[in-house]
Amino acid sequence: MAKGKILIVDDEQDVRDIFSDRLEKGGYNPIVAENGEEAIALLRSGDNMINVGLIMCDIRMPKVNGIECIAFLKQEAPGIPVVVVTGYPDPDMARDLIARGIKEYLVKPVDNETMMKMVNRIVAEGKDFSLA
Numbered sequence: 615m616a617k618g619k620i621l622i623v624d625d626e627q628d629v630r631d632i633f634s635d636r637l638e639k640g641g642y643n644p645i646v647a648e649n650g651e652e653a654i655a656l657l658r659s660g661d662n663m664i665n666v667g668l669i670m671c672d673i674r675m676p677k678v679n680g681i682e683c684i685a686f687l688k689q690e691a692p693g694i695p696v697v698v699v700t701g702y703p704d705p706d707m708a709r710d711l712i713a714r715g716i717k718e719y720l721v722k723p724v725d726n727e728t729m730m731k732m733v734n735r736i737v738a739e740g741k742d743f744s745l746a
Contacts, residue, residue, distance in 0.1 A: 617641045617642050618668075619643045619662065619666045620637050620669075621644075621647065621653060623646075623649070623671040624648070625648050634646060650675060650680060653669070653671070653687075657690070669695070669697070671698055672701075674701075674702055684696055684711065684714070688714060693741035696716045697718040697736065699720045
């Protein structure tokens with residue numbers, strides 16, 4: 615039985631495939647978007663706004679970048695936890711995003727054990743409606 619939906623937002627196909635595979639093996643139902651624009655559309659479709667338990671979002675993407683996407687997500691779906699996974703670490707950006715309510719800021723490549731422990735912990739904590 616699936617543990618819930620996880621939205622993966624990353625412009626790199628390899629990253630989406632690796633994260634999806636890891637999450638499926640961990641019992642989750644991953645859905646993927648290649649940019650922030652697609653992520654917003656996916657989140658608005660079907661029951662995703664209710665059933666997505668975690669969003670893993672890259673920062674540097676075409677169309678709608680991660681910063682814009684996260685701003686939308688925090689406004690439209692404030693209870694869904696967001697984790698930033700980036701290949702371009704920036705300590706100032708990390709502090710700013712954490713101040714805005716993201717749960718974690720990870721730097722690629724992320725090893726499987728670290729990722730799954732983090733996902734399991736955040737999903738177990740549930741949505742945070744006190745931020746709404």
